[in-house]
Amino acid sequence: xxxxxxxxxxxxxxxxxxxxxxxxxxxxxxxxxxxxxxxxxxxxxxxxxxxxxxxxxxxxxxxxxxxxxxxxxxxxxxxxxxxxxxxxxxxxxxxxxxxxxxxxxxxxxxxxxxxxxxxxxxxxxxxxxxxxxxxxxxxxxxxxxxxxxxxxxxxxxxxxxxxxxxxxxxxxxxxxxxxxxxxxxxxxxxxxxxxxxxxxxxxxxxxxxxxxxxxxxxxxxxxxxxxxxxxxxxxxxxxxxxxxxxxxxxxxxxxxxxxxxxxxxxxxxxxxxxxxxxxxxxxxxxxxxxxxxxxxxxxxxxxxxxxxxxxxxxxxxxxxxxxxxxxx
Numbered sequence: 001x002x003x004x005x006x007x008x009x010x011x012x013x014x015x016x017x018x019x020x021x022x023x024x025x026x027x028x029x030x031x032x033x034x035x036x037x038x039x040x041x042x043x044x045x046x047x048x049x050x051x052x053x054x055x056x057x058x059x060x061x062x063x064x065x066x067x068x069x070x071x072x073x074x075x076x077x078x079x080x081x082x083x084x085x086x087x088x089x090x091x092x093x094x095x096x097x098x099x100x101x102x103x104x105x106x107x108x109x110x111x112x113x114x115x116x117x118x119x120x121x122x123x124x125x126x127x128x129x130x131x132x133x134x135x136x137x138x139x140x141x142x143x144x145x146x147x148x149x150x151x152x153x154x155x156x157x158x159x160x161x162x163x164x165x166x167x168x169x170x171x172x173x174x175x176x177x178x179x180x181x182x183x184x185x186x187x188x189x190x191x192x193x194x195x196x197x198x199x200x201x202x203x204x205x206x207x208x209x210x211x212x213x214x215x216x217x218x219x220x221x222x223x224x225x226x227x228x229x230x231x232x233x234x235x236x237x238x239x240x241x242x243x244x245x246x247x248x249x250x251x252x253x254x255x256x257x258x259x260x261x262x263x264x265x266x267x268x269x270x271x272x273x274x275x276x277x278x279x280x281x282x283x284x285x286x287x288x289x290x291x292x293x294x295x296x297x298x299x300x301x302x303x304x305x306x307x308x309x310x311x312x313x314x315x316x317x318x319x320x321x322x323x324x325x326x327x328x
Contacts, residue, residue, distance in 0.1 A: 012297040013290055014217040015283075016273035018306050022206030024106030025050045025277045027310040028083035031104040032059050034312065035080060038320055039100075044073040046090070047082040047135055049104065050277035051232035053254050070094050078102065083277075084135040085109040087142020102315050108174050108204045109136055113143050115198050119169050120144030125162040127151050127195075129184050130173030134233055137173055153180060157187040169196040174204040175234035175276070177241060178211055205308065206276045207234050211241045213303040214273055218245035222267035225259065225290075226252050227282050228275030235275030247271060256285040261293065270295055 021029075028049050035043045041063025048056050048066060056066060070093040073079045078100040081090065085105040094101040105113075119126050126148045130137040141148045151160060151170070162168045170188060172181055181203060189195050201208075218224060224242035228235025230252060239250040253259055264270065270290060274283050287298060311317065 010268060011295045012269055012299060013287065013295050014221060014269060014271045015287070015298050015300045016210070016213040016217060016271065017300050017302040018206065018209045018213065018304050019273045020276070020278050020280050020283060022106075022204065022276040022306075023308045023310045024083050024108060024204070024206075027312065028104040028106065029055060029059070031102060031312055031316060032064050032080055033062070034316060034320065035078060035102060036063050038316070038323060039078050042077075044077055044079045045082065046070060046073075046079055046086070047084065048231070049080065049082050051084075051235075052229050052275070052277040052279075054282060055277060055279065070097055070099065073097065073099055075099070080104050082135065083109070085113060085139035087139050089142060090139075100315075102313050104313060105139075106174070106204070107310050109139070111200075112140055112171055112174065112198075112202050115171055115202075116140055116143040116148060119171075120147040123147075123167065124196075125149070125164070125168045127160060127162075127168065127170045127188060128172070129153075129170060129176065129181055131176075131233060134173060136175070136233075140171070140173070151184060151188065154184045154187045157184065157191060160188065160191065162192065165192050166194050168192055168194070169198065171198050172202040173233070174202055175207050175232075175237065176203055177237045178203055178208055179241070179244070204276075206306065207237070209304040209306065210234065210238060210273060210276065213301060214238055214241050214271070215245040216303055217271045217301050218242045218247040221247045221269050221271035223247065223249040223251065223263050224271035224273070225263075225286060226250065226273055226275065227254070227278050227286055228252055229254055229277070232275045232277055235278070238273055238275060242271065253286070255282065256289040259286065259289055264290075264293055264295070 080102045224247040226238045242250040
């Protein structure tokens, strides 16, 4: 009997848990699905509702139309704002076009928006740690553009200038590398010893949890496969975290068929995880492909138990309730 035919080949998969959908993504996807049921197709969605190809294509097949800006939405139509949040001017544009706007912004992103407005009202300089051009950063910065400057990682700390070093605070994008953010904050505090921190951590629980479990499994892995899209910040960070934590190689794939057999040559242990906007069916397809290649022994490594859920947007819940009452 050859190695490939034996039930246990010595090849194994370490499957990270938590992985995949977070509460904010689940809420956002469900918002589009419920809006389609309630109002009927088409429903317009500004930007990708979450950063995942499969999710976007699935919702398109159900009647969602993804646009870049409100101007592409017919006047009076329904538009859903993505989980990443939008600047106040986007709401104003929607009002001007008489759009029915449903806000699917993750509540943890909304928290950062509230912090930005509060500190700006107190005339603080706000250092927003995040990636330039990311939708979440654009939305948060739009809350107080005169007070916010972007700090894109530790290397950009030297460019920071503030009006009063005693009135400065840092906030962050919710999907960053925890370790890199801490490094950026440490560098900022060297320059600005009185720098204040947000009242509670801005990096979301799901991002932190997914990075933590990857750190646990990475040292044992010859390769770590992260399921997620390239425009998903938290998915990209997971590959970086895996490599920093000791994995010999790391790769990001949207789908199982993208796995290159050469990645598995000589490997005994493969780590598998997924970004916070990835449905678990895609992970199961990756596990099936790995099993076909001798990696059938799967051990799930759990470091946290996630039970957080978020209710649907108020605007949508109100209309759903009214529809039920009308039918009754």
